[in-house]
Amino acid sequence: MREKSLEWEQPSRWERFVESTAGIGRAITGRVALAGNLAVFSAATIFWLVVKGAKRETLTPAFFNVGVLSLPVVMLTGTFIGMVLAVQSYPQFKLVGLETRIGAAINLSLVKELGPVLAATMLAGRVGSALAAELGTMRVTEQIDALASMGVNPIHYLVAPRFLACLTLIPGLTLFADLMGVVGGAFFSIKLLGVDWSYYWEYSRNMVGMFDVFAGMFKSVFFGAAIALICCHQGFRCGAGAEGVGKAATSSFVISFVAILFLDLLLGIGLDQVQTHFLGGPKGSMI
Amino acid sequence: MTDETKKDDAATNGELKPVRVEPNVDAEARPYPLPNLVGESNPEPSAERLIEGAIIVEDGVKKALRRRPPLLEIQDLNVVFGENQILRDINLKVRRGETVAVIGESGCGKTVLLKNMIGLVAPTTGRVLFKGKDLARVSDKALTEIRTHYGFVFQMAALFDSMTIADNVAFPLRQHRRNMRRSEIKERVESLLEEVGLNPKIVANKTPAEISGGMRKRVGFARALAMEPELMLYDEPTTGLDPIMSDVINELMIEVRDRRRVAGVLVTHDMKSAEKVADRIVMLYPHARLEPGEPQMIFDGTPEEIERATDRRVAQFIRGEAGERLREMSAGR
Numbered sequence: 001m002r003e004k005s006l007e008w009e010q011p012s013r014w015e016r017f018v019e020s021t022a023g024i025g026r027a028i029t030g031r032v033a034l035a036g037n038l039a040v041f042s043a044a045t046i047f048w049l050v051v052k053g054a055k056r057e058t059l060t061p062a063f064f065n066v067g068v069l070s071l072p073v074v075m076l077t078g079t080f081i082g083m084v085l086a087v088q089s090y091p092q093f094k095l096v097g098l099e100t101r102i103g104a105a106i107n108l109s110l111v112k113e114l115g116p117v118l119a120a121t122m123l124a125g126r127v128g129s130a131l132a133a134e135l136g137t138m139r140v141t142e143q144i145d146a147l148a149s150m151g152v153n154p155i156h157y158l159v160a161p162r163f164l165a166c167l168t169l170i171p172g173l174t175l176f177a178d179l180m181g182v183v184g185g186a187f188f189s190i191k192l193l194g195v196d197w198s199y200y201w202e203y204s205r206n207m208v209g210m211f212d213v214f215a216g217m218f219k220s221v222f223f224g225a226a227i228a229l230i231c232c233h234q235g236f237r238c239g240a241g242a243e244g245v246g247k248a249a250t251s252s253f254v255i256s257f258v259a260i261l262f263l264d265l266l267l268g269i270g271l272d273q274v275q276t277h278f279l280g281g282p283k284g285s286m287i
Numbered sequence: 288m289t290d291e292t293k294k295d296d297a298a299t300n301g302e303l304k305p306v307r308v309e310p311n312v313d314a315e316a317r318p319y320p321l322p323n324l325v326g327e328s329n330p331e332p333s334a335e336r337l338i339e340g341a342i343i344v345e346d347g348v349k350k351a352l353r354r355r356p357p358l359l360e361i362q363d364l365n366v367v368f369g370e371n372q373i374l375r376d377i378n379l380k381v382r383r384g385e386t387v388a389v390i391g392e393s394g395c396g397k398t399v400l401l402k403n404m405i406g407l408v409a410p411t412t413g414r415v416l417f418k419g420k421d422l423a424r425v426s427d428k429a430l431t432e433i434r435t436h437y438g439f440v441f442q443m444a445a446l447f448d449s450m451t452i453a454d455n456v457a458f459p460l461r462q463h464r465r466n467m468r469r470s471e472i473k474e475r476v477e478s479l480l481e482e483v484g485l486n487p488k489i490v491a492n493k494t495p496a497e498i499s500g501g502m503r504k505r506v507g508f509a510r511a512l513a514m515e516p517e518l519m520l521y522d523e524p525t526t527g528l529d530p531i532m533s534d535v536i537n538e539l540m541i542e543v544r545d546r547r548r549v550a551g552v553l554v555t556h557d558m559k560s561a562e563k564v565a566d567r568i569v570m571l572y573p574h575a576r577l578e579p580g581e582p583q584m585i586f587d588g589t590p591e592e593i594e595r596a597t598d599r600r601v602a603q604f605i606r607g608e609a610g611e612r613l614r615e616m617s618a619g620r
Contacts, residue, residue: 145407146445150459150514151434153427 041155041233045163048156054164058157062165066127070173074122078177081114082106082184090193100199104207106185111208115178116216117264120223122177123170124256128231131162132252135235136245144236154236163228170224171217178216211279215271222267226259356419357382358518358550359404364413366399372574373399375583377413379569381518386544386551388565390558392604395573396583397554398442401520404552405437406430417518435463438511438519438549442526444503446495452506453491456480459513479509483539501532508539512547519543519551525560533560540564558605562590570601 011019085106093099135158138144147154189195234252238244357380364377373396381387389397402408403415406422415422417433425433446455456476460467467475477487483505495503504524511519521540525533537560543549544564555561561568570586570593577583586593586601596602603609 141443141448142441142445143447145402146439146441146447148407149405149434149437149439149520150462150510151431152459152462153431 054161058161062161066165067169078180079184082181083188086188103200103204110181116220119177131231132235133249136238136248166224166228174220360416388561391571438516444507
């Protein structure tokens with residue numbers, strides 16, 4: 001809890017102006033320094049991973065935490081998102097008499113956008129914040145310094161396995177989110193809304209292509225990398241005490257989420273250009 | 288008959304009684320063994336000759352040690368964080384077998400100095416040399432190797448809370464002694480835990496959260512000793528402990544110095560600990576309260592010399608008096 005601090009001396013208007021201008025400058029230089037610091041941290045992580053790999057003793061718990069423990073929550077949210085999409089789209093489609101085509105809209109949205117973004121958001125919330133809090137606590141209690149003092153590189157020992165786990169497991173998580181979303185959407189549309197199942201699957205098949213599924217999974221790799229690097233970096237530069245750890249956990253999620261959306265936009269534009277110019281535009285017939 | 292003459296008589300009768308040597312050459316605190324002065328040709332030397340011989344040998348060894356290059360050398364070290372200067376023009380040498388205590392009030396930069404000694408904090412200017420190698424100029428790989436020659440005992444022990452006590456102590460061995468078998472590591476962990484007075488059968492499988500603060504410090508001690516370091520760094524090892532446990536830690540530090548002949552740097556507020564453990568004491572003063580051009584290291588001498596220090600700030604610190612500080616606080620500094 002923080003109360004407004006008492007001010008003993010009122011600064012003059014000019015002093016307030018100078019201070020606020022300096023504050024803007026400090027904020028900008030701080031952000032630039034943070035970005036630079038994150039870039040160096042990311043380069044160091046990739047360097048250690050390429051040069052020395054990751055140790056099995058650290059990989060196993062990281063993979064278990066990121067993959068196995070995240071799977072149920074990702075599948076559950078995927079199912080609900082599929083059903084919510086059906087609920088929201090059905091009245092609009094029915095209005096123009098196209099309710100039989102609802103499957104195409106639901107499944108295309110899921111595999112291209114919602115599946116990867118949702119899996120990444122769940123990963124940032126469940127794993128990313130925990131990573132930042134765990135590494136932040138290690139920083140505050142000098143465990144990271146202890147690692148370094150024993151001749152063990154903390155980035156190699158702590159960050160490399162977590163980065164590798166997020167990078168390699170998020171496509172799988174995305175695939176499960178897609179699958180459960182498709183199942184949830186189909187269940188709600190066919191069983192509860194009464195859409196004809198043959199039209200539902202036929203239009204889905206015609207609209208959703210392999211490239212769409214690949215695009216979603218491709219994007220998720222970048223999301224996973226961004227989540228791991230941002231959250232580990234926030235944990236490493238954690239401030240003192242419980243407040244510092246709390247801030248690291250919160251900011252890691254916020255920054256990761258913004259990064260996911262930003263990357264989604266960039267990669268979405270890029271992949272769309274690839275599909276249009278090199279693959280002759282959208283094609284369905286996944287099966 | 289006085290005590291001295293009694294002692295002399297006993298010695299000439301060939302009945303050697305325990306002899307008290309000069310305080311600064313206390314037999315128990317001596318970091319190296321004395322050579323056997325009782326040769327075949329002179330089986331019954333007098334007590335005076337023994338003392339004289341011991342002092343000559345000790346002086347000779349000390350001079351020889353001083354001539355050797357220092358294990359750790361700090362040259363013109365300056366550390367600035369943002370706009371705050373923490374350390375200014377620090378020069379310090381730590382020789383093999385020597386324990387140096389760094390004292391000073393909170394916030395004077397003691398821990399920053401200690402972390403500079405192992406390269407955890409980089410100097411803004413100046414150099415930190417370990418066996419002649421500049422820690423800021425060596426590669427990451429070389430720095431990692433150099434750090435295996437250090438043992439660091441952290442203020443709050445810094446044990447890995449996700450591991451058991453045994454795994455914590457075994458950690459540096461598993462990382463750096465790849466050729467050691469599991470049974471050898473287990474044996475070594477047990478011996479290290481016993482060395483710091485812990486029963487491996489009781490504590491080995493517990494987590495750091497399940498043992499007391501004093502035990503955690505001793506586990507941290509055992510972990511720091513695992514790689515058989517040449518230089519031990521102690522960051523306020525007695526802070527937060529009861530007087531008995533503080534003395535246990537002091538005895539452990541003396542044991543490490545005398546039996547393993549390991550150099551040490553002890554950062555502490557605890558004058559009792561500093562005077563008991565250290566061969567040399569240096570005192571830092573907070574940079575913010577120094578006069579321009581005034582050295583930050585306001586004392587460098589033996590524990591005997593610090594008791595006779597004339598600098599008011601040093602004298603008040605070792606007696607725990609607020610005098611000077613109160614005047615500064617009332618002046619708003």
